[in-house]
Amino acid sequence: MVLGVSGGIAAYKACELLRRLTESGHDVTPVPTAAALEFVGAPTWSALSGKPVSAEVWDAVHEVPHVRLGQEADLVVVAPATADLLAKAAHGLADDLLTNTLLTARCPVVFAPAMHTEMWEHPxxxxxxxxxxxxxxxxxxxxxxxxxxxxxxxxxxxxxAQIFEVCTAVLARSGVRDLVGRRVVVSAGGTREYLDPVRFLGNRSSGLQGFALASAAAARxxxxxxxxxNATLADPVGVEVIRVETTAQLREAVLAASVDADAVVMAAAPADYRPTSVSESxxxxxxxGSAPSLELTQNPDILRELARERRTEGQVIVGFAAETGDATGDVLSLARAKLARKGCDxxxxxxxxGGAVFGSDENEAVLLDADGHATEVPRASKGVLAHAIWDAVGTRFISDLG
Structure with missing residues (x-):
């Protein structure tokens, strides 16, 4: 892997990225620009990577580094990527070791930009x-x-940490960018239905799986x-995030966002019920010692509404079922009934x-499709499950094209 570092004040953060990459087992060659070395010196990059560091094409010429690094890399990530570096990369300019490496790379390339707002927004x-x-x-x-x-x-x-996750996802998919040109909506977390300004009805959903789905889709x-x-997680890189609290707000935001979406994945856990009235104090x-009575009314079924009123032709709708099994059936039989009832794909x-899955970094699941097929996804990270879900969605896209 090649870690390019261009000349911005955020270059010091790339040291943390390099540490994460090397500690996860990757062989990383840092390639800073001359400007980057003004912020973080070559000894730091060498000490963290265990490799000699240079910004020049003239060093170790017999090894032809300006060609070899790009040819041999499985991934090139540039963090930070300045406006100048992005311009050079876009137009094929190659006046130092990093830009030469970018020009010869045939592997996936990731840029993590950092610059002032005016520069980012410049035409x-x-x-x-x-x-x-x-x-x-x-x-x-x-x-x-x-x-x-x-x-x-x-x-x-x-x-x-976020750049590292993107790099890991890109490597795991071997550079597959099968969702380019697709617009997708993902919901995450658990809604709250307020009883008064302090108390609410809620659930244990952390939002981790939904955020993993959003990150995986962006990487693809x-x-x-x-x-x-109500998720406290940081916004995934490259994703537009809309924050909501109640089921009504979730419904409004999802329906609005899904108007021109190719797929909607409802990973959120909306509350089934809400109080009929909310105390102002x-x-x-x-x-x-008495307790107040609580009258509830049912919330709208967002997943069922999405499935019945597809906003675009061929729109793929994905739901989640958190089941425990009961006297009426086991987990899978209850899930099959829910799939038929909701009408999703x-x-x-x-x-x-026993509370499994909630708040955990790992997950396991069974993917049921409308044709009755069941695919088991063994216990692994929620990122692995996210990609398995997008693989299944991608299959629906291909079927629609056929």
Whole structure:
């Protein structure tokens, strides 16, 4: 793997990315630009990678590094990628070791931009990013936050942990970008239905699986909208995130976002019921030990509504079923009944007996499709399951084209 570092103040964060990559077993060659070495010196990159570091094409010429590095790499990631570096990459300029490496690379390439907001929004940068993405390059959207000096806005380098996750996902898919040109909507988290300004009815959904689905789709080239209900996780890189609280807000946001979507994955856990009335002030505890009565009404069935009223032709609808089994049937039989009742194309079935899955970084599931087929996904990271789900969605896209 090649880690390119261009000349921005965020270059120091690439040290953390390099540490994560090497500690996960990757063989990483840092290739900083001359400007990057003004921020972080060559001894630091050498110490972290265990390799000699240079920005020049003239060093170790007998090894032809300006060609060899790109030819041999399984992945090239540039973090930070400045506006200047993006412009050079888009137009094939090669005046140092990093830009030569980019020009010879035939592997997946990931850019993590970092620059001031005005630079990111400049028409030249917008055009350069669009051109790179058209070529299949992964260009992440920068984060919003504190920039150099007192400035704040979009242009901050995504956190190293997030860039690492994208690199891992891209490598795992061997550069597959099968969702390029697709627009997908993912929901995540658990909704809250308020009893008063303090208390609410909720559930244990953390949003981890939905966020993993959004990240995986973005890594595969999709335009992604993530509707997140009460999740405390950081926004996935390259994903538009809409934050909501209640089931009504979730429904409104998902329906609006799905108007022109190719697929909608309802990984969120909407509350089935809500109070018929909400107290404007905190409900006080009674001195006599009595408890207030609670009258509930059923919330709209968002998944069923999406399946019945497809917003675009061929739109793929995916639901989730968190089941425990009961006297009426086991987990799979209950899930099959739910699939028929909801009318979606795919149903991801989780056995949550004993609280399994919630808050865990791992998951296992059975994917049921409308034709009755069941595919088991063994226990693995939620990212692995996310890609399995998108594989199944992709199959539906191919079937529709056929």
């Amino acid at each position: 030249a940068t917008v055009a350069n990013v669009a051109l790179l993405r058209e070529r299949g390059v992964v260009v992440l959207d920068p984060a919003s936050g504190r920039l150099t000096g007192a400035d704040t806005g979009r242009g901050r380098l995504p956190e190293p 080239g999709a335009e992604v909208v993530l509707v997140a209900a 905190k409900i006080k505890k009674a001195d006599d 795919l149903l991801v079935v989780n056995d949550v007996s």
